Amino acid sequence: MEISTDRPTLASVMRGIRARKGWTLKQMSERSGIPVSTLSKVEHDRLTLSYDKLQQVSERLKIPMSDLFAETQSRDEQKVTGRRSIGRIEDAVQVTTDNYDYHYLCTDLRQKRMIPIVTRIRARSAAEFGDLVKHHGEEFIYVIEGSIEVHTEFYDPVILSEGQSIYLDSSMGHAYVAAEGCDEAVVLGVCSSSDAGLLDSLLNISKRGG
Template sequence: MTADHPTLGVIIRGIRNKNGWTLKEMSAKTGIPVSTLSKVEHDRLTLTYDKLQQLSRRLNISMSELFAENRPAPERQVMGRRSVGTIEQALRVETPNYDYFYLCTDLRHKRMIPILTRIRAKSTKEFGELVHHQGEEFIFVIEGAIEVHTEFYDPIVVREQQSIYIDSTMAHAYLVADGCEEALVLGVCSSEEQGLMDSLIKNVHGEPGL
């Protein structure tokens, strides 16, 4: 992994080194055990979404910095980009309605955000208010079936091996279709504007101000 494409471990170690903290001192400031921080810095462990929130709040940094999305671009123009990821390396976000696995988080300034999502919500009442954010998104159903609710269209069922592409600024929600307990989908959110990850964090995960 190069310095141009830092992992979460590289970013956290950089924050610690920049402030001249030992692992013990950073643990005291963040409330995260020394052993956990050490494993994260050596890319042997990732942090849950709750722990990332805790770290960002206690260190007074934005969540986007931890996603490697909001750092200055290198002066040298890179002609090719590549990221090979696994589910173990994905950044996991757990919510009552979904489990999100953000893939290829080592690449920054992305215009596409790939997300593997396990969907559990079964009704709009359970889901709550429909969400919206900048850009567009593509959803491919890997397992099960989903019911897609959008601001301007009637609900539609998208089944296994089917896909849907929508304007993300239109309020929307993905629910489990009747007859399914869960559904697994691969989604790709895209935007020509910067700050897509911040937009997702704020509007999808309900974390304003990060």
Template sequence: MASSAPTLGILLRKLRSRHGWTLKQMSENSGIPLSTLSKVEHDRLTLTYDKLYQVSQRLGIPISELFAEAGQDATPTVTARRSLGYVDRALHVETPNYDYYFLCTELRRKRMIPVITKIRARTSKEFGELVHHPGEEFVYVLRGTIVVNTEFYDPVVLEVGQSIYIDSSMGHAYLAAEGCDEAEVLGVMSSGGEDLQESLMSIHDPHNGQRNPAAASAIRTVRQ
């Protein structure tokens, strides 16, 4: 019989033990109140996704570590899930730099997020700070020319039909190349966590990005 999945409390205790931290030190390092951590470790309370994301960022660990044990055996399950993606039915999220069209949003807890992105920002100053998020991503240029800026590599220019695969935790930004007013790419993001889509949508300041009414409705549907 397969062993049951470890609880969040067990995972946090093992993480704390691995670092040799007291509960107080864990609280100070993670920004989670000591009393809350104590309840979580004793499985009397859980943490919201926002708090889990905070823990992963403050402690510098992949958020996937808070969902499953490294190396834990898992029995493959055939879910037979399927979803057809249409841009005109996509969840549309607007930000100063991009227009995102999240596809196949009716499927919850996806490990891959397909998204069509229209890129408008043309300079690093216009874009702002490089973004980071858990997981990896693949981007394929559909229209126009883009410049890919990354934290540890020189900028690279990609034209239609070219692609790039990167570690998403590395700072990165996609810009429209000089002479290109707007580029369009297909991106597929993946992560061990199950709330990658919400994580991606929270990267940009919600006061800057504007969601259209249909998108807001779709977001509520996804979160139900």
């Protein structure tokens, strides 16, 4: 028996949104601000959209950014408890900010309580990073390459090297920067929360450059 491994793509998501709204490509273009030719290529999986364009679609169509990463599960669909997703870096949703390059993994699963992210850290000091960030839940950070300096609201900064990790309360202000002598570092982070809107919260932080 062959098991389907199809995963939602931006093409199927955009087609689904347009179908639910009953819009033509021209109407979708007028509402989203994306040219008809571009939308056509996206819907036929011949082109993707940059993070800025996804943000534009989200704001103009008034839909959560995370809804553009995977199809929204039908309300009438029975919840499945045996979910799984294979995370490949080439399938990740990439978001680049002044401080980080984020790679969001397993975005085909909706309403996750854990958000896995591979992050390349480029900020080299707390001053360069800016204000500490906060969000709901807890997070775990494991250093894959290089070394990082962890700044938190209530503790002195701590240095973590390859193979070391930290678990912290995400509602406490925090920031990760490359440690002295390290140009860049790569970490695996897992953010967890009972809040179903965790992904949107993290993406909003990304839009602010955190």
